[in-house]
Amino acid sequence: MKNRTVKVGRNDPCPCGSGLKYKKCCLGKSKPDSDNLKASYAKKYRIRLKQAADIQGIRNAGRLVIDTLDLVESEIRPGIRTDEINTLVHEYTIKHGAIPAPLNYRGFPKSVCVSINEVICHGIPGERVLKDGDIVNVDITSILNKYYADASKTFFVGTPGSNARKIVRVAKKCLTLGMSMVKPGNTIGDIGWAIQKHAESQGCSVVREFVGHGVGFDFHEPPQVPHFGRKGEGIRLIPGMVFTIEPMINLGEKELVILKDNWTAVTQDRSLSAQFEQTILVTDNGFESLTPYD
Numbered sequence: 280m281k282n283r284t285v286k287v288g289r290n291d292p293c294p295c296g297s298g299l300k301y302k303k304c305c306l307g308k309s310k311p312d313s314d315n316l317k318a319s320y321a322k323k324y325r326i327r328l329k330q331a332a333d334i335q336g337i338r339n340a341g342r343l344v345i346d347t348l349d350l351v352e353s354e355i356r357p358g359i360r361t362d363e364i365n366t367l368v369h370e371y372t373i374k375h376g377a378i379p380a381p382l383n384y385r386g387f388p389k390s391v392c393v394s395i396n397e398v399i400c401h402g403i404p405g406e407r408v409l410k411d412g413d414i415v416n417v418d419i420t421s422i423l424n425k426y427y428a429d430a431s432k433t434f435f436v437g438t439p440g441s442n443a444r445k446i447v448r449v450a451k452k453c454l455t456l457g458m459s460m461v462k463p464g465n466t467i468g469d470i471g472w473a474i475q476k477h478a479e480s481q482g483c484s485v486v487r488e489f490v491g492h493g494v495g496f497d498f499h500e501p502p503q504v505p506h507f508g509r510k511g512e513g514i515r516l517i518p519g520m521v522f523t524i525e526p527m528i529n530l531g532e533k534e535l536v537i538l539k540d541n542w543t544a545v546t547q548d549r550s551l552s553a554q555f556e557q558t559i560l561v562t563d564n565g566f567e568s569l570t571p572y573d
């Protein structure tokens with residue numbers, strides 16, 4: 280067999296990309312450091328780190344997701360049926376060469392999740408009509424050139440009441456605070472800690488049963504990203520990780536029940552629930568949202 284190894288000189292730049300000389304870096308190590316870290320995250324946690332081309336692919340999918348959210352926002356008004364939102368999302372996604380990930384995912388029957396008022400998540404679009412004062416979360420995941428991006432927003436329908444304004448404000452701030460914890464060296468627990476602290480300081484509660492998740496090559500990948508927890512707990516963040524942060528925040532108690540359709544999650548006390556979600560990349564010095572909105 281032909282030897283394809285290219286000889287690297289002791290004083291050449293190290294092939295691991297560190298910027299150091301080979302002799303000061305990976306010379307004598309079994310594998311370059313970055314390869315070791317990658318392999319250990321894959322083996323220990325089943326986390327698949329993303330490379331530059333993957334990141335661009337997810338970013339492209341993410342652009343489509345937020346454009347679709349903008350389209351939905353422009354059409355949301357009292358009187359629209361939730362299955363009309365489904366049609367909008369489905370057709371816009373297909374028109375742009377992508378696939379709506381929810382459709383037939385584990386038996387989910389529609390192309391988008393639409394969750395009104397006390398519905399925490401996974402609402403199935405149907406004949407229900409949005410009415411003035413409702414809040415509605417629209418959660419969109421698109422697959423573009425095999426890459427997945429996942430984001431959601433909670434919208435006001437018509438004029439919100441004070442409870443609606445409060446829960447949407449708190450949930451949105453929870454996402455921002457969670458995102459601001461994302462940088463190499465921090466842990467997944469730091470994200471949940473920041474979210475839980477804010478939600479509870481406002482007298483709201485954090486849903487435990489659903490969590491953020493790795494995303495990009497698949498809809499739901501490791502790791503899980505809880506929206507509650509303790510500082511310093513959990514996996515340490517490293518560049519190339521891509522995951523969602525998607526806190527579900529209740530105005531009342533944290534408990535939920537699943538309706539007979541086996542999908543729709545509602546607050547047990549029927550209090551309002553709101554959610555915001557973005558797909559986040561860990562960079563060398565912080566984070567980048569691959570589904571950026573503010």
Ligand code: MF3
Nearest residue numbers: 381384387392401418420429
């Ligand atoms: N988009 C949801 C999430 O943020 C998952 C929806 S699963 C579905 O993870 F089947 F309901 F679409």
Ligand code: CO
Nearest residue numbers: 418429430556
């Ligand atoms: Co989602």
Ligand code: CO
Nearest residue numbers: 429523525556
């Ligand atoms: Co998600």
